[in-house]
Amino acid sequence: MQPVMTGEEIMGMLDEVFPQIHAGGRVYAIDSVSPGQSVVRLSANELHLRPGGTVSGPTMMALADLAAYVVILAHIGPEALAVTTNLNINFLRKPEPGDLLCTCRLLKLGKRLAVVDCEVAGEGAEELVAHATATYSIPPR
Amino acid sequence: MQPVMTGEEIMGMLDEVFPQIHAGGRVYAIDSVSPGQSVVRLSANELHLRPGGTVSGPTMMALADLAAYVVILAHIGPEALAVTTNLNINFLRKPEPGDLLCTCRLLKLGKRLAVVDCEVAGEGAEELVAHATATYSIPPR
Amino acid sequence: MQPVMTGEEIMGMLDEVFPQIHAGGRVYAIDSVSPGQSVVRLSANELHLRPGGTVSGPTMMALADLAAYVVILAHIGPEALAVTTNLNINFLRKPEPGDLLCTCRLLKLGKRLAVVDCEVAGEGAEELVAHATATYSIPPR
Amino acid sequence: MQPVMTGEEIMGMLDEVFPQIHAGGRVYAIDSVSPGQSVVRLSANELHLRPGGTVSGPTMMALADLAAYVVILAHIGPEALAVTTNLNINFLRKPEPGDLLCTCRLLKLGKRLAVVDCEVAGEGAEELVAHATATYSIPPR
Numbered sequence: 001m002q003p004v005m006t007g008e009e010i011m012g013m014l015d016e017v018f019p020q021i022h023a024g025g026r027v028y029a030i031d032s033v034s035p036g037q038s039v040v041r042l043s044a045n046e047l048h049l050r051p052g053g054t055v056s057g058p059t060m061m062a063l064a065d066l067a068a069y070v071v072i073l074a075h076i077g078p079e080a081l082a083v084t085t086n087l088n089i090n091f092l093r094k095p096e097p098g099d100l101l102c103t104c105r106l107l108k109l110g111k112r113l114a115v116v117d118c119e120v121a122g123e124g125a126e127e128l129v130a131h132a133t134a135t136y137s138i139p140p141r
Numbered sequence: 142m143q144p145v146m147t148g149e150e151i152m153g154m155l156d157e158v159f160p161q162i163h164a165g166g167r168v169y170a171i172d173s174v175s176p177g178q179s180v181v182r183l184s185a186n187e188l189h190l191r192p193g194g195t196v197s198g199p200t201m202m203a204l205a206d207l208a209a210y211v212v213i214l215a216h217i218g219p220e221a222l223a224v225t226t227n228l229n230i231n232f233l234r235k236p237e238p239g240d241l242l243c244t245c246r247l248l249k250l251g252k253r254l255a256v257v258d259c260e261v262a263g264e265g266a267e268e269l270v271a272h273a274t275a276t277y278s279i280p281p282r
Numbered sequence: 283m284q285p286v287m288t289g290e291e292i293m294g295m296l297d298e299v300f301p302q303i304h305a306g307g308r309v310y311a312i313d314s315v316s317p318g319q320s321v322v323r324l325s326a327n328e329l330h331l332r333p334g335g336t337v338s339g340p341t342m343m344a345l346a347d348l349a350a351y352v353v354i355l356a357h358i359g360p361e362a363l364a365v366t367t368n369l370n371i372n373f374l375r376k377p378e379p380g381d382l383l384c385t386c387r388l389l390k391l392g393k394r395l396a397v398v399d400c401e402v403a404g405e406g407a408e409e410l411v412a413h414a415t416a417t418y419s420i421p422p423r
Numbered sequence: 424m425q426p427v428m429t430g431e432e433i434m435g436m437l438d439e440v441f442p443q444i445h446a447g448g449r450v451y452a453i454d455s456v457s458p459g460q461s462v463v464r465l466s467a468n469e470l471h472l473r474p475g476g477t478v479s480g481p482t483m484m485a486l487a488d489l490a491a492y493v494v495i496l497a498h499i500g501p502e503a504l505a506v507t508t509n510l511n512i513n514f515l516r517k518p519e520p521g522d523l524l525c526t527c528r529l530l531k532l533g534k535r536l537a538v539v540d541c542e543v544a545g546e547g548a549e550e551l552v553a554h555a556t557a558t559y560s561i562p563p564r
Contacts, residue, residue, distance in 0.1 A: 020197070023188050024165070047164050056161070057225045058206055062199035084198045085395060086368050086417060088229040088511045090538050090556055092531040107554050108515040112394055113367060113419065115513050117554065131530050131540065131556060133513055135368060135417075137395065226536060227509050227558060229370045231397050231415055233390040248413050249374040253535055254508060254560065256372050258413065272389050272399065274372055274413065276509060276558075278536065302479070305470050306447070329446050338443070339507045340488055344481035366480045370511040 001036045001106065003074040010070055013078050021066060028066060031101065033074045040067035041123075042100045053097040060100070060120055060130045061089055067102035068116040068134035075109055082114065082136040089132040099123050112138055142177045142247065144215040151214050155207075162207060169207060172242065174215045181208035182264075183241045194238040201241070201261055201271045202230055208243035209257040209275035216250055223255065223277040230273040240264050253279055283318045283388065285356040292352055295360050303348060310348060313383065315356045322349035323405075324382045335379040342382070342402055342412045343371055349384035350398040350416035357391055364396065364418040371414040381405050394420055424459045424529065426497040433493055436501050444489060451489060454524065456497045463490035464546075465523045476520040483523070483543055483553045484512055490525035491539040491557035498532055505537065505559040512555040522546050535561055 005013075007030035014021060014028075021028060024047045031039040040063065042048070048059040065084055072082050100120055108115040113135055120130040146154075148171035155162060155169075162169060165188045172180040181204065183189070189200035206225055213223050241261055249256040254276055261271040287295075289312035296303060296310075303310060306329045313321040322345065324330070330341035347366055354364050382402055390397040395417055402412040428436075430453035437444060437451075444451060447470045454462040463486065465471070471482040488507055495505050523543055531538040536558055543553040 018191070020188060020190065047161060049161070050159070057228075058199065058203035061202040061206070061228065065199055065202070084232055086229070086231050087198075087202065088227070088370060088556070090227050090530065090558065091225055092538060107513065107551055115515060115554070128530055131538070133511065133554065133556065135513065229415065229511060231389065231417065233397060248372065248410055256374060256413070269389055272397070272415065274370065274415065276372065300473070302470060302472070329443060331443065332441070339510075340481065340485035343484040343488070343510065347481055347484070366514050368511070368513050369480075369484065370509070372509050373507055 001075060001109065003033050003035065004077045005033070005074050007031070007033045007038070009078070010073050013073070030070060036075070036106045038067065038071040038074055038104050040070055040102045040104070042102070044100070055095045055100055057091055060091070061087065061132070063100065063102050064089060064118040064120060064130070064132035065134060067104045068118055068136065071104040071106055071116055072109070072114045072136055075106060076138065080138055082138050084134060085137045086135040087132060089130055091130050093127060093129050095129040096122050096125070100129065114138055142216060142250065144174050144176065145218045146174070146215050148172070148174045148179070150219070151211055154214070154219050171211060177216070177247045179208065179212040179215055179245050181211055181243045181245070183243070185241070196236045196241055198232055201232070202228065202273070204241065204243050205230060205259040205261060205271070205273035206275060208245045209259055209277065212245040212247055212257055213250070213255045213277055216247060217279065221279055223279050225275060226278045227276040228273060230271055232271050234268060234270050236270040237263050237266070241270065255279055283357060283391065285315050285317065286359045287315070287356050289313070289315045289320070291360070292355050295355070312352060318357070318388045320349065320353040320356055320386050322352055322384045322386070324384070326382070337377045337382055339373055342373070343369065345382065345384050346371060346400040346402060346412070346414035347416060349386045350400055350418065353386040353388055353398055354391070354396045354418055357388060358420065362420055364420050366416060367419045368417040369414060371412055373412050375409060375411050377411040378404050378407070382411065396420055424498060424532065426456050426458065427500045428456070428497050430454070430456045430461070432501070433496050436496070453493060459498070459529045461490065461494040461497055461527050463493055463525045463527070465525070467523070478518045478523055480514055483514070484510065484555070486523065486525050487512060487541040487543060487553070487555035488557060490527045491541055491559065494527040494529055494539055495532070495537045495559055498529060499561065503561055505561050507557060508560045509558040510555060512553055514553050516550060516552050518552040519545050519548070523552065537561055
C-alpha cells in the first residue's frame with residue numbers, strides 16, 4: 001500500500017479545505033507518511049490544555065480524527081472527500097506536558113470504508129496516553 | 142435518581158475549573174437538568190464550522206464529552222472529579238446550520254464508573270446528527 | 283419509516299440463512315417489529331449462562347448483533363445481505379435470571395450504512411443490563 | 424510487565440470457572456503468554472461458521488473478549504475476577520477458513536481498569552479480519 005501524497009501535499013490541502021484547524025495558531029504538523037502509516041504531531045497551545053498542563057480529552061479526539069484523515073488522504077489522494085462515521089477512543093493516562101504524536105495505521109482501505117488504528121503518545125514516551133479507532137466513509141470515485 | 146446540582150451551579154463550576162471551554166467565546170449553555178438526564182446547547186461560532194456552515198466532527202465530540210460530564214456532575218455533586226475513560230461516537234448526518242442540543246441520559250451511575258447515552262440533534266429536529274456513549278471513571282469519594 | 287417484513291417473515295429467513303443461531307436449541311424470538319424499531323427476545327439456556335445463572339457477555343453481544351440485523355432487515359427487505367462493520371457494547375449490570383429483551387432502534391438507514399441503537403434489559407426491568415450501537419454495511423441494491 | 428501465570432495455568436482456571444466456553448467442543452487454546460501480550464487460538468467448529476465456511480461475527484467477539492481476559496489474568500493472577508465493561512470491534516474482512524489467532528496487548532493495566540488491544544487474523548495471514556479494544560473492570564484486591 002504505497003502513499004500517493006506526501007505530508008507536504010496533504011498539509012497544503014488541509015490548509016485550503018479546513019483552515020479552521022489552524023484557528024488559534026498552527027498546532028498540527030505531519031511528521032511522516034509511509035506505506036499504510038502516518039504520524040501527526042500536536043504542539044498544544046493554552047487552548048488545548050487543562051489545569052496542570054495536560055492536553056484535554058477533546059483535543060486528543062480531534063487529533064486522532066485529523067490524523068486518521070491524513071493517513072487515508074495519503075493513500076487515496078486528494079479528490080475524494082472522506083467523512084468520519086465512527087470514532088472510538090480510550091483515554092489511558094494523563095499526558096505529560098509537551099508535544100503529542102498520533103501514529104495512525106490503516107487497518108483497512110476498502111472501496112467504501114477505511115478503518116484506522118490511532119496511538120497517541122508523548123514524544124519519546126513508551127506508554128500510550130490514548131488509543132482510538134476511526135472509520136471513514138469514502139465516497140464513490 | 143435526583144439531581145444534586147442545578148444547571149446554574151454546574152456552569153458556575155465549569156467556569157471556574159475549565160475556563161478553556163469558553164475560549165473563543167461562550168458557546169455552551171445548560172438548557173435543563175432533570176432526574177437522570179440533562180440537555181446541553183451548543184451555539185457554534187465560526188471556530189466550530191466546516192465549509193457549508195455545518196458543525197465539525199470534533200466539535201460534536203467535545204459537545205458530547207462535556208454534556209456527559211454535566212449529567213454526571215448533576216447527580217454526584219461537585220466534589221468528585223470524574224474523567225472520561227471511553228467515548229464512542231457515530232456521525233449520522235450533516236448538521237443543518239443552527240444550534241445543536243445534546244441530550245444525555247445516565248445509563249449507569251456506579252461507584253466507579255458512569256455510562257452516559259448522548260443524542261445530538263438540531264433544535265426541533267427529529268433526526269439525530271450524532272449518537273455517542275461515554276464512560277467516566279469516578280474517583281473514590 | 284415503515285417496516286417491509288413482519289417478524290415471522292424475518293424469522294423464516296433467519297432459519298434458512300443462519301440456522302446456526304438455533305444450534306443448541308431455539309433461544310431467539312422476535313417479539314415485535316414496528317416503524318424504526320424491533321424487539322428480540324433471548325430465552326437463554328445453559329450454554330449462555332455463567333455461574334450464578336447470569337447471561338454471559340458474549341451472549342449479549344450476539345443478541346445485540348442479531349437484533350440489530352432484525353431491525354435492518356425489517357426495513358430494507360430480504361434481498362440485501364447486510365454485514366456488521368462495527369459493534370460497541372457497554373456492560374452495565376449483571377443480568378438477573380430470566381429472559382432478556384433487546385430493543386433496537388434505527389438511528390440511521392442510509393444507502394450504504396445503517397446505525398442501530400440497542401438496549402438490553404430483563405423483561406419488565408427498568409434498568410438496562412447492556413447498551414450497544416451497531417453499524418451494518420448495506421450492499422448496493 | 425511480567426506475566427504471573429502461564430498459559431497452562433490460565434487454561435486450567437478457565438476450565439474450572441468457565442467450563443461453558445468449551446461447550447460444543449474444545450475450540451480455544453492459549454498459544455503464548457509474554458510480557459504485556461498473549462495469543463489465543465480459535466479452531467472453529469460448525470457452530471461458529473457461517474455459510475461459506477467463514478467464522479461468524481459473534482464468534483470473533485467472543486474470541487476477543489476471552490483473549491482480552493487471558494492477557495489480563497496472565498498479569499494480575501487468578502484471585503481477581505475482572506469483568507468486561509466495554510468492547511468495541513471493527514470487522515474488517517471475511518475470514519478465510521482455518522484457525523483464527525487473537526493477539527492481545529495490554530494498553531493499560533491500572534488498579535481499576537485494564538484496556539486491551541486485540542488483533543484477529545488467520546494463521547500466517549498479514550491482514551487482520553477484525554480489530555477490537557476491550558475494557559475490563561478490576562475488582563479491589
